Each structure stands twice: as C-alpha cells, then as structure tokens.
Amino acid sequence: MTALQTVCLLAVAVAGTATVLTRDPLRQAVASGSLGLALSVLFLAFGAPDVALSQIVVAGVAVPVMVLLALAKIRTVDRAAARDDAEEQ
Amino acid sequence: MSRRTRLVLGLGSLAGLGALLVWAVGGLPAFGHPRGPYADLAPRIMLDERHVANAVTGITFDLRGFDTLGEELILFVAALGAAVLLRALRTEGTIKAAAAYEERRGPGTADALRALGAVLVGPTLLLGIYVVVHGALTPGGGFQGGVLLAGALLLVYAAGQVAAVERVRPVSLVEVADALGAAAYTLVALAGLVFGVAVMDNVLPYGTTGSLLSGGTVPVLSVAVGVEVTAGVTLILSEFVDQMLLRSRRED
C-alpha cells in the first residue's frame, strides 16, 4: 500500500463519516462533495483513472447540482408555505 | 416502532453485520495481489485481439459490452422517470414564472455569471467531445464525456440564459436524443447478429492500436453512450432546474 493510498483512505473514511453525521442538508451536501473528491483521488491512487474521471463528473457535477436544486426547491416551498401562513393570520 | 427501539435494533444489527464483514474481508487475498485469471486475461485480449489500448474501455464496450447496454438502459429509464416524476408538478405558468424569476434577479450578478458561463461553455464542450471519442485510447469514454457535455449545457443555464437554453435544449429534442442513444447501442448489438456470429459481436475492422478508430465497434458504442448520457443527464438536470424556476405555490 502506498502512502498516498493510506492518506486517501483515511480521508475517505473521515469524509464519509462526516457526510452521515452532518444533519443540516446544505452542509451535508458539502461533506458529500468532499467525499466524492477524496474518492476520486483515491481511485487515481488505485490506478483507476477512468473511474476517477467518472467519479469526479458524477460527484463533482451531477449529484451536487441535483442535491442543491432539490434543496433550493424544498426551501422555496417552505418559504411560500410560511408566507401563506402569515397571510392567513 | 419508536425511534429508540429502532436505534437499538439498528445499532445491534450493525454491530453484528460489522463483525461478519470484518470476518469476510479477512478471507480476501492479501491487499495488492488480485486473484486471476480474469484480471490477467482481459487486458491481454483487448490489446492483442481488439487493438484497444485502454483495457477498461475495452472491457466496458466489448468483453462486457452487454452489461453496459443494461447500464445505459438504467440511465435511460431514470432520465425518463425523473422527467415523468417531476413534470407532474409543472403547471401552465412555467414559462411565465421562469421569466419572472429572471426579472427578480439582480442584473449585475447575472451579467457576471453570463460572462463566466459563456467563457466556460466552449472549453467544456470541447473537453467533453474529446473525452467521448478518445475512450479507447485514454481514460474516459462515452459516460464521462457525456456528463461533461451535459455540464456544458448546464453552464448555459447557470449563466441565466434561459432563453438561449430554450433554443439549445428544446426538451423534446433531448428526449429524442436520449432514446436514440439507447437505440443506437441496441442496434450495434444487433448488428453483431446480422453481420457477425453473435449478438454484441465486434463487426468493424479493429484498426491500429493507438489510432482514433481502433477497437472496431468500441468507439462507435462509446459515442452512442456519449449521446445517451449527454441527453439523459441534461434531461434530468434541466428538469430539476425547471423545478427551481417554477414559482412555488402550494397546490391543493
């Protein structure tokens, strides 16, 4: 096992744990992004540039965009609901 | 089940599962010494018999190309599915709401974003296309390039050029491209049956190792996947973007 692999593995373990333990969705999205980044460096260290590339496009582009958009949608709905409630009173 | 009971059951099971898994990985070969013979045979076969330099792409699109057909179909269905599931929310005021959203945003940031988007779109597109077509030679291939291309289309979005996107990305065109990408893969698989001896047979000349068209059907399938993935991911992401642009109001 190379030193780079060891470092990356520890980083992946930490980022994974952080992703699970972060309960605020927005911060969790950041933790999840760093997990994706750590994973792609780990994959390079494992001699898998193809997988690293797809991991970075998925974890760096597709998933964060979807998560952030979903969260944005959820927040606007919540805000609209709060506004409606305020109007009712 | 109360949350407390669930936590106890969950932690107990996870402890048991963890013990089992640690026991199991102890039975794997020592780290750094993978078990053959598949691992040794596959890259040799791809290089010698198919002239494909990148063994991973070779396995993905030739040796285990049938798996990749299934994988593309998963993406195909997920894209259609996300569209179907999200569109149920769409109301008639979509476009108007999107325009209103545009107006509300400050002109300054939008301009800066637009400029940034415009600068980045070109390079991202080029990079995506490069990655798709060079799959047999260098890391990458249809999937990775496809997501990059979808990202380029998304940059247009990020730049706030909604009107431009409506021209670049008419939803129906994306849907059609998604379906055609999947169809093209299936047809190449069938071509093996028509022109060769078996489904998925590699019916094209293999070319010289290292050249762009080496590997017979490998680059063709890679491009088919590239089209499918670009369209599929664009479809998914744009449906999510549309969701955000929709003026949210409580229905019912």
Added chain:
Amino acid sequence: MLAYLVAVWLLLAGLYGVITSRHLVHLVLCLGVMQASTYVLLLAIGWRDGGAAPIYADIPPNTPVVDPVVQALTLTDVVVEATVVAVLLALTVQAHKRFGTSDPDALGALRG
C-alpha cells in the same frame, strides 16, 4: 487490509445514516456513502502492488497492471448510483411539495 476496513466502515456508517435519518435528502446522500463502500471494496480487490493503470498507451505491453475488470464494474456502479440519486431526489421533491415535509418518518399513509 486498511482499504477493506474502510469499505466496511463506509457501509456501516451509511446504513446507520439511513436508519436514523430525519431528512430525505440526507437519507439519499447516506445511500451514496453506502454505495461508495462498494467502489472502495471493488477497486481495493483489484489493486496490484506496483501495478500501472491498465492503459497501454505509454507503458510497455508486458507491464503488470491493476485489474481492469473491477474498474469496469465500478464504472457501472457509479452510473447506477447517479441514477438512483436522481430518481430518489425527484421523489423527494415531489414528496415535500405534496406533504410539506422531508422527514422520512412522516411517511406511512398506507400502513399496517
């Protein structure tokens, strides 16, 4: 061995997150952590000490390389994760829009 243990850890941590989650988006990302465990496991199994990446573009043809088969499997796995995340998030957005909550424990219209 560390690599295998990290894979086990990710699986358990992700599953713990799913079991205890209070937000559907959080739950989906925890599923992602579980999925990451399979990537690490597969690629760790395929690693060869001193092996090169399995691309014969700039290495001599008889260099020992790492296992390319697990890499092809992992590629499929990555796509699967992305699609499942897409479908689940689409459902989450809908669920929140319909019921006004993202708490998985609020589900259960039809039960018993």
Added chain:
Amino acid sequence: MSVAPLAVLVPVLAATLLAATSPFVARRRLAGVVAVLAALASAVLCAAALAEAHGDTLVVWFGGWEPRAGVAVGIDFAVDPIGAAMALFVAVLGVAALVMCIEVIQVEDNLFDAIALVFIAAMVGYCLTGDLFNLFVFFELMSVCAYVLVGYEIRKRAPLEGSLTFAITNSIGSILLLCGIALLYGRTGALNLAQMGRALAEGPADGLVVVSYALVAGGLLVKAAAVPFHFWTADAYAVAPTPVGLLLGGAFSELGLFGLARVQWTVFHDVLAPHEAELRAILVGLGVLTAIVGAVMCAAQHHLKRMLAFATISHVGLFLVGIGLLDAAGLAGAAIWIVGDGLVKAALFASVGLLNDRFATVEEAELHGRGREIGGIGVLFCAGALAVASLPPFGPFLGKTLVEDAALTAGYAWVPAVMVVVSALTGGALLRVGVRVFLGRGVPAPEDPHSARAEGDRGGAGEREDEASLATVPALLWGPAVALMAAALAWGLVPGVVAAAGRAAERFVDVHSYAGLVLDGRPLPAVSSTLHGPGLTGWLYAAASVAGAVVVALAALAGVRDRAPRAGLRALETLRGLHSGRPGDYAAFTAAGVAVLGGLVALAVG
C-alpha cells in the same frame, strides 16, 4: 446462434422507439398496441428459446467471447428449461399487463409503455443470464423501472410514498448484493456463475463464503420479500397502477427467489455441500416464517390491493420452502407453483383493477355488495380465491402437492400442515372479500383505521376519470383477467408438465454438468426424473386447504373478529404496527435480517 438475446433486445428497441417518437405522437393508444406487440414478440422469442433448448441448456456468448481454456472472459446467456420457462412466464404476464395499460393508463405520452417494456426486457434478461454481475445489472434495471412505474400516479400521496420506501429499501438490497459479488470476485477472480462455483469449491467454506452468501441471499430476498425484508412490498404493490401491480405480484417477487435458486446451486452448492442439512433448515424456517406472517397480515387487511400484496408475500414464503428443500423435487414443485400462482394472482389483480376502474375504490367496506352488477367477475374472483387455496385442478394445486411430497421425503413432515393453514388463511381471506363484494352477504367489513389516512388523499378518483361507460365492462380489462384465469386452469391440466418440470429441475441442480457445458463445452448427459403427479396425500391436503379456506371465509363473514380474544387482537395490532411505512424502520429490519442470516449460516458451517 440462439434467439434468446433477441427476447431482450426486441422489447428494448421498441421501447427506445416509443420514447423517441413520444414528443410527436399525441395518441397513445397506438403506442399501447406497439408495446403489446413488442411484448408478444418477446414472449414468442422466449418460447422459441425454450423450444430450441429442448430440455437441454443452451449457452450463448455475447460478442462470441467463448471461454479461454476454461476461463470465461465474456458474458453468457445460459438458457436452461427453468430459466427459459420463467422468462416466457414473465413475458406472457407482460403482454396481459400491457393490454390492460391501453385501457387503464390515461396519459398523453408514450413513456409509460416505454418504461414498462424495458421492465419486461430486464426481467427476461435476468432469467436467462449466466453471469453474476450481469444478473446484478438486470436486477438493478428492473428495480429502477419498477420505482418509476410504481410512482407513476404521482398526483396521489400513497404511490409517492410507496415508491420512496420501495426505492430506498431495494437500493440497500442491491448494495448488499453488490458487496457480496465483490467478495466473491475477490476470492474467485470470476464473474461467470459456473466458474465462480468451480473456483469457490477449491477453497474452504470460511468467513468470506458465509458472509458473501448472506449478502447475496439477503439482497435477493429483499426483492423476493421474505420476512424480515418484506416490509416495503405491501406499501409499493398496493399503490402501483393495476397492470404494474399485476407484474410485481405475479413475477417480480418470485424472480428474487429464482435468482436465489440460481446462485444457490451454481455458485454455492459445492462449497456448502457438507452443510446442506443445516442450510435447508434455515431456508425452510425462513420460508415458513414468511408464509405465516404474510397470511396473517393478508387476513387482517381490508384494502384489496394490499391484501393481494400480503398474499404474494405469504406465497413467496411457501415457494421459498420448496426451493429451500434443496432438491430437484422441491424445486420442480416450486417452479410449477410459481407459474400457477402467478397466473392466478395476476387474474386477481386484474379483477381488482376492474373494481377500481368502475367504483374508484379498493376498500372492502366501500365495495360491499356493489359488485353484484358484475357477477361474472365475481365468479372469476372467487374461483381465484379458491385456486389460491390450491383447489384442484388449477395450477397451484399441482405445484403445492409436489412441494408437499418433497417436504415429506426430506423429513419435514410438519411442513405440509403449515402449508395447509397458510393456503387456507390467504384463500379464505380472499374468498371472504369475494362474497362481501360480489354477493353483499355477511357482516360488512369494519372501517380500517390503518387505511383511513390514505383515504382522505385519494379524493375518490379512480385510475380512470371518465365515467362514461359504466354500462359495460371494458373488454381490455376483463379479457386479460379471464385469459389469465383460464391459463391458470390449463397449467394444471397440461399433460406431462410434471415430468417436464422434474427433468428441468434435475438439469438445474446438476451444477457439474452445467459448469462443464458452459466452461468446457462438454455435452450434457441425459437426465431423467421419477417425479409423478399428485398422490392420495396431495388430494387430501388440497381438500383440507379448500375446506379450511371456506371455514375461514365463513367465520370472517359471521363476524368472528368481534369475538376474538383481546390478546390475539393486541398481538395482531403489534404485528401491523411494525409495518409502519417508515424507511428507517425498514432499513433497520433489513440490517437485522442480514446479520441474523449471516449468523445462522455461520453457525451452520461451524
């Protein structure tokens, strides 16, 4: 060269075609017809593959990648009679479901049909493949299709929730399965089923083997809906559009078991052979537990689709007993039973769909007596209920007797008694519904507090919104129901089906010949089977089940629930309370299930 791959590729191609034309074609009735034709083509191709195999196993290598010196380098379809028959069964159910879709699914685009076709293709491919990772890919493909199809009626609350719990629990299942596959690959360096089994047998039955077995079996049992992995099933099946429910209840769960049987023999048979007796006890125990929980829950329901979902779970338990006996006779019985029961269950789903289409509800209490105007469907429904309780000569009877005989031979003399009780409970519960809905007799069903919450959201809207044609029952709905029921009857009467299934099962369990054929191209030896049709005991057990079903139905109609002991009702409430609809609970149970399964197998191996 075999036609088998075409059975997958033809519906896939049709699906992409439908999706590509979707933005331009407004009328979707034409798309429905195209989809039916594509599914029909797939069924014909499956039948052709079955005929082509002619009782043997047929191996097709994709890309022509034949094994190199006994090492598989490509992906193969290994078309054996049982696999091909399952594929054919799935495709036939697919045709029936798509015919109903033309009438039931009122959407403007073709995407529903496209996804349904990919769903069918994935299930067919899953039955035919000879490669473990390819099996996983098809497993995942059919799951993703099913999530979308279940959630299709997104405007209502329950389908959305059902789809969510379905997707979450099944994703956990497929991650567990993939971990198991990775461990097996690490040990054997192979993905081909035959080669994995051969390589695994060279090593010890150690922790890796035990845990990968638990992970693979656990992942597949999530799909099969065995206790305690079953919770998502009722939530999803009860809310799916009827044609989808028909496919899910008739074939989807059973495919989980089929996959387990496939892996059990090809991969794990040799390495675990010394511990077969213990393994048998585990699987039979799991099956019996599933069967009982499913039957009790089925009898407790008043939501018709949810009831059918629990009937499915309960019968999956019985099939698991048949497969878990780990011999050819039990497997043959389970195979015949799965097909027979699947046809009956599909016909029942179709009948319920008809009720829903007409009355916009599937609540037993609301439907009380309203079915009188469509008495023909009532006859069909009650016949189906009795067929579930193994009324001769329907298909399920034949399969059940074979499993009973196999259980007696294996020394599980108490198993047939349990099977009688379970069939009587599920069949009786369904019969009770038939009498209440179509005759209006008996104490009306109580309002069920559990389904009341779903009620408010449904807003009285059925799957169809126009109420123009209440005078007639749409032929596209009753046609498939009648045809499926007729097929279930015919299945029990086909001459020679027992002998053929016996030979097919012998083929399935003869893993050494299978590996020799797949890896070395050695021709298969001839097989024979001594399996014969139902004997006296079989008829007696069937009589007991049917009589039991009638008694259960009569007791329920007389209002026995009100006189039931309080402790029993409280226990029932506790059991129902566990089905909470919360994904977190379900995930905890899934983890517990895999841990317990692994622990038990570890104890068995010693």
